[in-house]
Amino acid sequence: MKIAVISIPQIPPGKHNIKDSRLDLIEESFKSRTKTYAYVELIDESKVAEADVILASEDARLDLILKDLEFVTTRLNQVESESEKKLLAEFKTALEKEAFLSGLILSEEDKKAVSHYGLLTLKPIFIVTNDELQDLNKLIVKVLKDTGYITFFTGNEKETKAWLIKSSTTAWEAAGKIHTDIQRGFIRAEVISSEDLLKQGSIHQAKQAGALYLAQKDDIVKDGDLIHFRFSV
Numbered sequence: 270m271k272i273a274v275i276s277i278p279q280i281p282p283g284k285h286n287i288k289d290s291r292l293d294l295i296e297e298s299f300k301s302r303t304k305t306y307a308y309v310e311l312i313d314e315s316k317v318a319e320a321d322v323i324l325a326s327e328d329a330r331l332d333l334i335l336k337d338l339e340f341v342t343t344r345l346n347q348v349e350s351e352s353e354k355k356l357l358a359e360f361k362t363a364l365e366k367e368a369f370l371s372g373l374i375l376s377e378e379d380k381k382a383v384s385h386y387g388l389l390t391l392k393p394i395f396i397v398t399n400d401e402l403q404d405l406n407k408l409i410v411k412v413l414k415d416t417g418y419i420t421f422f423t424g425n426e427k428e429t430k431a432w433l434i435k436s437s438t439t440a441w442e443a444a445g446k447i448h449t450d451i452q453r454g455f456i457r458a459e460v461i462s463s464e465d466l467l468k469q470g471s472i473h474q475a476k477q478a479g480a481l482y483l484a485q486k487d488d489i490v491k492d493g494d495l496i497h498f499r500f501s502v
Contacts, residue, residue: 270322270413270418271309271312271320271321271322272309272311272323272324272409273313273319273320273324274312274314274324274325275314275324275325275333276326276328276332277397280402282312282313284311285405285409287306287307287309287413287420287431288406289420289431291422291463291466291467291493292304292422292431294467295466296429298424298471299424299425301426301428301429302426303427304429305428305429305430305431306431307431307433309433317389318387320392321416322392322393322394322412323389323393323395324397324408324412326397330394330396333369334368337364337370337389338365340386340387341357344357344386345357345361352382356383360373360388364390370390370391393416395412395415417435417436418433418435419433419434419435419490419491419493420432420492421434421443421494421495422463422493422495422496423447423495423498424472434490436492437489438490439487439489440455440484440485440489440496440498441486443458443490444498451500452500454501454502455486455500456499457483457484457499458484458496458497458498459482459483459484459499460481460482460484460497461475461480461494461495462495463493465478466480466493466495472495
């Protein structure tokens, strides 16, 4: 996931590991040799078109709106399609009211029609306060939660790892996040929830308590699930 940082010099660009106490507990239980955090890539304003999400200061808020308004106004004077004109006029009205376009309810057809525009305020935008800058990890976790991302974990003696996925991801899709071979040969997923893991104190105790359950291809992964994928080669 890429997060563009605009007019916030306190946040440097680069990889940010997401600290998670659940990962620490799993690592300890497996006695893993390595621990790999989930992470986001923080990018600067020059790469904002690549971003999934934007973090901006209050001072940058109006600049983002004005950039989109300039594009929409120019495009509105050029386009011939009546349906596109109507949509652009709706965008123009919202932007003139200093509202982000992400607040509009768009159909899938409309989203497809404007996907190539590169409009900045169609992306999720978070205006960051000085207080939030005191704890970058907490801020990133909030951004991920508010944009529908969750974390699942894998672990063994070699490595314990956290993975970022969207909240509607199935077990089969999560398997593909790790490796296409695991997805292709998916048989089932053995799952222990982080709640049960925290309650029992270790993976062994969680299994002893009957907390492990089997998930099929279409079952939705939950935040904090520890998953062991069974697959055929």
